[in-house]
Amino acid sequence: MQTDMLRLSYTLDSIEAAAARFWQETLGYRVFAFSGEMGAGKTTFIHKLCDHLGVTDAVSSPTFALINEYHFTDGNGVDQLIWHMDWYRLRDSEEAFNAGMEDGIEQARAGNAFCFIEWPEKAAEILQPPYLRINIETTGDGEREMIITPVL
Numbered sequence: 001m002q003t004d005m006l007r008l009s010y011t012l013d014s015i016e017a018a019a020a021r022f023w024q025e026t027l028g029y030r031v032f033a034f035s036g037e038m039g040a041g042k043t044t045f046i047h048k049l050c051d052h053l054g055v056t057d058a059v060s061s062p063t064f065a066l067i068n069e070y071h072f073t074d075g076n077g078v079d080q081l082i083w084h085m086d087w088y089r090l091r092d093s094e095e096a097f098n099a100g101m102e103d104g105i106e107q108a109r110a111g112n113a114f115c116f117i118e119w120p121e122k123a124a125e126i127l128q129p130p131y132l133r134i135n136i137e138t139t140g141d142g143e144r145e146m147i148i149t150p151v152l
């Protein structure tokens with residue numbers, strides 16, 4: 001069993017602070033796998049994470065595109081790449097492979113991108129450690145609990 005690294009409870013009023021805390025605690029990780037039911041808030045939180053990095057591209061759910069690309073400029077003035085994937089519509093790992101998902105993850109693991117994945121369980125074999133597993137649960141009206149666990 002892996003041990004939890006961090007638990008965060010938040011509402012839409014406190015989601016910015018939760019996103020800031022997330023980045024403080026997850027330094028060094030590049031691949032983030034977000035699980036949680038439909039409407040749990042995966043896309044909403046990823047959007048806030050991107051805002052925090054200074055992404056100026058429109059962040060939206062890649063439900064149909066399967067993968068979105070965003071950019072931001074880091075503290076050293078270097079352009080950084082983000083892949084935002086949604087595997088909900090994928091049937092299996094072969095489809096994920098053919099859609100180029102593995103390349104994006106590899107690039108992130110090599111330190112050349114960040115990679116956010118919604119519905120990672122749809123093509124689990126593609127996702128090799130190390131990565132962070134993030135589980136979001138609805139704990140009340142407008143309230144969410146996030147559990148972050150390293151998979152090493």
Ligand SMILES: Nc1ncnc2c1ncn2[C@@H]1O[C@H](COP(=O)(O)OP(=O)(O)OP(=O)(O)O)[C@@H](O)[C@H]1O
Binds near residue numbers: 010011039142143
């Ligand atoms: N604390 C909260 N955090 C995130 N979303 C919240 C919160 N409270 C309410 N919401 C609402 O819940 C919805 C979450 O939708 P979102 O698209 O982010 O879910 P998702 O997990 O990405 O779903 P899907 O599996 O369909 O991709 C939004 O309408 C958002 O406004």
Ligand SMILES: [Mg+2]
Binds near residue numbers: 044
């Ligand atoms: Mg979503």
